[in-house]
Structure formats: structure tokens, C-alpha cells
Amino acid sequence: MFPSPIDVGAALARAAASGELPRAVARTGLRLVVGYAVALAVGVCLGVVLARAPRLRRAIAPLLHGLSGVPSVCWLPLSVLWFGLSEAAIQVVVVVGAALPIASATEAAVRQVPPIVDRAARAMGARGPSLLFRVLLPAAMPGITSGARLGWTFALRSLMAGELLFVSGGLGQLLEAGRDLGDAALVLGVVVVIVALGRAVETTVFGRVDRAVARRWGTVAA
Amino acid sequence: MFAAARRRLFPWTAAPSRARSSAPIPRDRWASATVFASLQGVSVAYDDGRRAVLEDLSLDIPRGSVTCLVGPSGGGKSTILNLVAGLTRPTRGAVRSDVAAGSRVGVVFQEAGLMPWLTLLDNVAFPLALAGVDRTERRERAAEMLRTVHLLRFRDAFPHELSGGMQQRGALARALVTDPPAILFDEPFAALDAEMRALLQDEVERVFLASRKTLLFVTHDVSEAVRLGDRVVVLGARPARVLETVHVDAPRPRAASDAAVLRAVREVTAHIKAEVDKIKREEADDGWCASQGDAAADPRRHLGRGI
Ligand SMILES: Nc1ncnc2c1ncn2[C@@H]1O[C@H](COP(=O)(O)OP(=O)(O)OP(=O)(O)O)[C@@H](O)[C@H]1O
Ligand SMILES: [Mg+2]
Numbered sequence: 238m239f240p241s242p243i244d245v246g247a248a249l250a251r252a253a254a255s256g257e258l259p260r261a262v263a264r265t266g267l268r269l270v271v272g273y274a275v276a277l278a279v280g281v282c283l284g285v286v287l288a289r290a291p292r293l294r295r296a297i298a299p300l301l302h303g304l305s306g307v308p309s310v311c312w313l314p315l316s317v318l319w320f321g322l323s324e325a326a327i328q329v330v331v332v333v334g335a336a337l338p339i340a341s342a343t344e345a346a347v348r349q350v351p352p353i354v355d356r357a358a359r360a361m362g363a364r365g366p367s368l369l370f371r372v373l374l375p376a377a378m379p380g381i382t383s384g385a386r387l388g389w390t391f392a393l394r395s396l397m398a399g400e401l402l403f404v405s406g407g408l409g410q411l412l413e414a415g416r417d418l419g420d421a422a423l424v425l426g427v428v429v430v431i432v433a434l435g436r437a438v439e440t441t442v443f444g445r446v447d448r449a450v451a452r453r454w455g456t457v458a459a
Numbered sequence: 460m461f462a463a464a465r466r467r468l469f470p471w472t473a474a475p476s477r478a479r480s481s482a483p484i485p486r487d488r489w490a491s492a493t494v495f496a497s498l499q500g501v502s503v504a505y506d507d508g509r510r511a512v513l514e515d516l517s518l519d520i521p522r523g524s525v526t527c528l529v530g531p532s533g534g535g536k537s538t539i540l541n542l543v544a545g546l547t548r549p550t551r552g553a554v555r556s557d558v559a560a561g562s563r564v565g566v567v568f569q570e571a572g573l574m575p576w577l578t579l580l581d582n583v584a585f586p587l588a589l590a591g592v593d594r595t596e597r598r599e600r601a602a603e604m605l606r607t608v609h610l611l612r613f614r615d616a617f618p619h620e621l622s623g624g625m626q627q628r629g630a631l632a633r634a635l636v637t638d639p640p641a642i643l644f645d646e647p648f649a650a651l652d653a654e655m656r657a658l659l660q661d662e663v664e665r666v667f668l669a670s671r672k673t674l675l676f677v678t679h680d681v682s683e684a685v686r687l688g689d690r691v692v693v694l695g696a697r698p699a700r701v702l703e704t705v706h707v708d709a710p711r712p713r714a715a716s717d718a719a720v721l722r723a724v725r726e727v728t729a730h731i732k733a734e735v736d737k738i739k740r741e742e743a744d745d746g747w748c749a750s751q752g753d754a755a756a757d758p759r760r761h762l763g764r765g766i
Contacts (some may be wrong), residue, residue, distance in 0.1 A: 305701035356546050360724040361633075362563065371589070375576045453576050455619030 241424035246420035248415075256409065257259060262430065265396065265407040268324070272331030275390045280336040284343025284384075285369070294344070301337060308335030309391070310398035315390065327399045327426070334395030335388040342384020346377035379456045386443045393435050408434075465750045468540040481713070487570055495522040495673040496556030500549060501549040503538050512538050514698035515552070522557075525667055527684035529727065530694030537569055539699070540645050541761075543675060548589040557641060565634030569677075571626035573618040573633070580605065580614040583632045590637065604632040609655075624650040629658065635666060641673040642666075660686055664712055679730065682690065685723045686713055686737075693730045696738065703730045 240248075252258035287294045287301075309330050314403065316329035322366055358372040374381070400409020415423035428443055468766055491497070496519070503513040512535045520526050520543060528536050541547035544566050545558045556562045565586075569722035573582045578602050579589075605611045608628040618626055627650055634642050644663075648656045664687060678684050684691045691705045705726050709719035 351570040353568060353570050354574060356541075357566070357568060357574075357630075360544055360546060360564070360568075362589055367589055371585075372574070374572070378576060432529040453617060455575055455617060 240425055243324055244422040245426045248420060249350065249426040249430070252411070252426070253424060257414075261406060261408045261411045261427075262434070264410070265400065266434070268327065268331065268396055268407065269392055272328045272396065273335055273389060275328070276332045276335035276388055276392060277339060279332060280339025280384070280388060281343050281374075281381060283336065283382075284342040285347055285373070287344040288347035289373075301340070304333075305337040305341070307368070309395040310402065313399055313402055322403070322405065325394070327405070330395050331392050332401040335392035338391050339381075339384045339388040342387060343377065343381050346380020346384070347373055349380065350376040354457065379450050381456050382443070382446050382450050386439070386447075389438060389443065390435065393431070397431060471521070475578060487573045489559055490523070491555075492725055493522055494519050496520040496543045496547075496558070496675075498539070498542060499553045499555070501542065501554060502553035503535070503542070503547065504550045511669060511698050512545075513549075514700075516701070518692065518701060520556075520601045520673065520675055521690070522673050523671045524689040525676060525687050527688030527691045528675070528694060529679065529691060529731065530682060530699065531696040531738070533677070534694050534696040535695065535699035537645050540643050540675065559703075562641070562734050563637060563639040565637065565639040567627070567630050567642070567644045567647040570644040571618070571623070571630040573626055573629055575618050578615050578617060579610060579621065579629050581631055582618065583636055586633060586636075586637045600636055601632070604636045605629075607635070607657065608632045614736045624652070624655065627651065628659065629654075638670070639672070641675075644674070644676045646677055646679060648683065656683070661712070663687060665666055681724055682715065685720055686715065691723065691727050695734050702734060703727075705730075719756055 251256065287298065312333050313326070315328050320326040320329065353372075354372065354376050358368055363372055396407075397409050400407040401413060403409075408431055410442040411427050412424055415421070415427060498516055498518045501513055501516050502511060504511045516535075516539075518539070521757075524628055528539065530536050537546060541554055542554050542556065544551060545554075546557070546562060573579075574585060576584065580598060583604050584597040584601035587600060592600075602611060602614060605614055610628055611633070612623060613621060613625065618629070623631065627647055630643075631647055634644075648659055651659070660683065663674070663676075666672065674687075676684070676687055681691075685707055688707055691707060692699065693702045693705065695702045705723055707719065707723045709717045709723075713720060
């Protein structure tokens with residue numbers, strides 16, 4: 238029942254040749270990119286608002302903490318009720334899963350902006366949007382990028398869980414197909430592809446971002 | 460509704476009515492020909508009023524001249540500077556100033572406070588960027604300022620690649636670059652060697668002579684205060700109060716050997732020494748010195764750093 242690496246390679250080659258694997262990768266990749274982009278925007282905005290509005294933070298932070306303990310795939314049934322069996326339904330899961338860690342990292346980063354930076358900026362007349370975009374967000378950038386990295390892994394996990402339950406293409410469905418066929422080699426092969434996909438983005442995108450941030454902000458590179 | 464939300468999120472976007480005091484001053488009512496900033500019966504307390512830093516302090520900063528503040532470490536000098544800059548609100552009393560009325564001011568803080576993600580050149584150009592000056596012009600002006608503080612070679616370095624003194628000089632350049640009518644300095648040269656300090660003191664005096672700005676200069680160094688100041692305000696500690704104001708009537712540019720300068724140094728030093736002696740006596744009475752030995756065990760309790 239445990240396939241050899243050669244079996245796994247062969248199964249992947251078959252899936253690639255039939256066009257099933259490339260289609261699944263493309264579908265999953267697109268969902269990830271869209272869901273993650275939305276989650277990044279939502280998470281950063283929510284984080285900034287929480288950081289700068291203490292009363293709102295006190296009101297909703299316990300709720301958010303509670304929610305972030307819930308695996309985001311738990312939202313799938315509700316979002317299917319709302320959006321039907323559509324892309325939107327599965328995106329909700331990705332966005333909820335990734336936005337919360339990004340929001341809490343952003344909140345912490347904005348609250349930890351050194352007071353001297355904030356004071357110096359205000360003394361120079363930075364107010365409102367210019368304070369936010371020219372000072373607070375750049376100052377919080379190291380924390381925001383590590384939150385973004387965490388959010389990426391959450392997005393991938395949420396999407397896989399969603400695709401397993403909600404059969405409509407993508408790598409999750411290919412996993413299901415492998416199980417239905419009793420094809421352990423294919424199942425393992427798809428897992429390998431998922432790991433490779435996650436790692437590839439981690440090292441190329443986030444690795445580069447981390448190094449750039451470390452160079453500019455003088456933080457220690459990962 | 461949007462405005463209300465914005466006020467809540469970014470309270471400082473509202474009109475700068477920072478002096479939230481018993482008698483709030485509308486921003487357009489402040490206009491004085493001779494006084495740049497006026498603290499009237501100002502108190503500042505931290506920890507919900509349990510620790511008074513300033514109590515009932517009154518102080519005028521005259522326009523178009525150099526006022527130096529000297530006083531013990533932890534005595535409240537930076538607090539006074541932040542009040543004048545409109546960055547701290549008094550718990551009681553009124554702060555009126557050109558800054559509260561909307562005038563620009565340059566501030567050199569005790570910690571340099573450069574933006575870590577910007578190169579030195581972009582840091583110096585930052586206030587110009589906020590003012591909407593176009594990129595080529597602001598880079599030219601920033602480079603010019605960097606030349607003045609002898610840091611042009613480091614224009615592309617990030618702050619964390621610079622020494623503390625270099626960062627301070629960068630902060631000085633940043634405060635000067637917009638040519639504001641008033642500049643506040645909080646011990647800007649404390650981390651510099653004697654030669655560089657003398658060079659930059661000359662530069663500050665040159666800037667002052669060129670445009671008769673209002674300068675407020677906090678320092679521990681009596682000779683620096685007398686070198687630069689038209690008036691030297693000597694502060695006492697706990698709670699901070701004005702012990703004495705010494706006028707320095709030496710011609711500019713000044714020489715350290717000028718008789719009036721030497722006389723003022725002696726006078727200021729005598730006032731400070733009297734205050735130090737008083738604090739020592741009080742601490743001896745508290746039994747603090749006896750139990751703690753050296754005053755260095757708690758520098759906040761003692762006049763420190765060069766006085
Ligand atoms: N944010 C703060 N919270 C609590 N206490 C503060 C705060 N800022 C300053 N203080 C206290 O206020 C007092 C005056 O501080 P301040 O920085 O104004 O002194 P200073 O005269 O500038 O001292 P130094 O010469 O060492 O810079 C100190 O005793 C300090 O402990
Ligand atoms: Mg200070």
C-alpha cells in the first residue's frame with residue numbers, strides 16, 4: 238500500500254500527460270492567487286484599523302481570536318449556502334483562513350512602530366493618509382511581510398481542505414480521484430506537488446521579500 | 460460619518476487643538492510679535508497623574524532669538540520641547556505657540572528618529588516629500604543639506620548603517636532642509652566628538668544669523684548653551700521650574716574666549732552647582748545615598764551627563 242518513488246513518478250507522469258495535473262495545478266494556483274490577494278488586502282486593512290482604533294480593538298479582538306482558532310474550512314457549509322457551489326464559496330474559505338493571521342500580524346506591527354518614528358513624522362506634518370502610507374505601513378513592513386508569509390501557508394491549507402470537500406477541480410479533487418481509484422501513487426504524487434507548490438512560492442516570493450526587507454530595515458534575515 | 464470615523468482612527472488629522480487645557484486656545488487667536496511659544500502654568504503628569512514631571516511651569520520662548528534650556532537629566536527638558544512642538548498635551552495649563560497655530564517647525568529629537576526604511580538622502584528629503592516638492596528638487600536640496608552636515612558620502616546608506624552621531628547629523632539636516640521659521644533641538648550634539656560639535660555649532664549659528672529664526676536648544680553642556688544662546692534658561696528638578704534666566708550679550712559669531720561668554724558660563728555653572736548641592740543634601744536626608752552608595756545606581760535621581 239506504500240508506493241515506491243518510481244510508482245509516484247510514473248503516476249505523476251501519467252496525470253501530467255493526460256492534462257489532468259496541469260489543469261488541476263492551474264485551477265488551484267488561480268484560486269490561491271485570487272484568494273490570497275483578497276486576504277492580503279482585507280488582512281492589512283483590518284490590522285491597521287485594529288491597531289489605530291483601541292475601542293474597536295477591545296470590542297472585536299476576542300471575537301477574532303476565537304474565530305482564528307476555528308479551521309477556516311468550517312465556513313464552507315455556510316458559504317455554500319450563501320454562494321452556492323461557486324468559486325466564491327471556496328474563495329471565502331481561503332480569504333477567512335489567510336486574512337486573520339495577516340490581520341493580527343499587521344496589528345502587532347503597526348502598534349509596535351517606534352514612538353520616535355511616529356513623533357518625528359507628526360512633527361514634520363505627516364497626517365492622515367500621508368502618515369499611514371508614508372510612515373506607519375513602511376515602518377510596520379517587517380511585521381507585515383512575516384504575517385503575509387504566514388497567511389500564504391494558511392491560504393494553501395484552507396484551499397486544500399476546501400477542495401477536498403467541495404469537488405470542483407484543483408489538486409484537492411485530484412487527491413479525491415486518486416483515493417476513489419485506489420491509486421496511492423497518485424495520492425502521494427499530488428501531495429508532493431502541493432508541497433512543491435507551497436515551497437516554490439515560499440522561497441521565490443517570500444524569500445526575496447524577506448531579504449529585501451532585511452536589507453532596508455536592518456532586521457535580521459530569515 | 461466618514462469624518463467622525465477618520466477622527467477616531469487618526470485623531471491628529473483634526474485641527475491641531477492639542478493644548479487641551481482648562482482654557483483652550485482657538486488656533487487663529489494666537490498672534491504675538493515677540494513670543495514664539497508661551498507655556499502658562501503648565502503641568503504634565505504621567506501614570507494617571509501620580510508622577511508630576513512639570514508643575515505649574517511658565518516659560519516664554521521669544522521669537523527670532525536663541526533660547527537654550529539647561530537642566531538636570533530627567534528634569535523635563537524633552538517634555539518641554541514636546542509641549543512646544545505640540546506633540547504632548549499638558550495635563551493642566553495652556554500652551555500657546557506658532558506651532559499650535561499651524562506654523563511649520565523643525566525638530567531634532569534626542570534620539571535621531573530617522574525612518575529606518577529610507578536612505579539617508581531620502582530621510583533628509585522626507586519633509587520636502589510631505590510638502591509635495593518634486594523629486595529632482597528635493598533630492599538636490601537634501602544633498603545640499605547633507606553636504607552641510609558633512610555626510611554627503613553616506614547619502615545612500617540606511618540609518619542602521621550609520622553611527623549614532625551620524626544619524627543625529629542626518630536628523631539635523633532633515634530639520635533644516637525645509638528652512639522652517641523655528642527649529643527645536645533636543646541635545647542634538649551629545650553624541651558627537653568635540654571637533655564635529657564645534658563645526659555644527661558654527662553651522663547652527665550661521666543658520667540663525669542668516670534668517671533670524673527662533674531656536675530652542677536643549678543641552679547638558681553649559682559651554683554649548685552659552686556659545687549659542689541669547690538666553691540660557693536654567694531649570695531645576697522635581698518638579699521642573701525655572702531657576703534663573705541668564706542673558707548672554709556677546710557679539711556673534713561668538714568666540715569661546717569672549718569675556719561675556721566666560722562670565723555667562725561661570726554664572727550658569729554656579730546656578731547649576733547650587734541645585735546639584737541641594738539635591739545631594741536632599742538625597743542624603745532621604746538616606747538614599749547612604750544605602751545606595753554611588754548616585755550612578757539611579758542616574759534619574761541625580762544630575763548627570765556633564766553637568
Ligand atoms: N512616556 C513617559 N511615561 C512616563 N514617564 C515619562 C515619560 N516620558 C518622560 N517621563 C518622565 O518624565 C521625566 C522627564 O523626562 P524628560 O525626558 O523630559 O527629561 P529630560 O530633562 O529631557 O532628561 P534628559 O536630559 O536625560 O534627556 C523623567 O523623570 C521621565 O521618567
Ligand atoms: Mg531629554
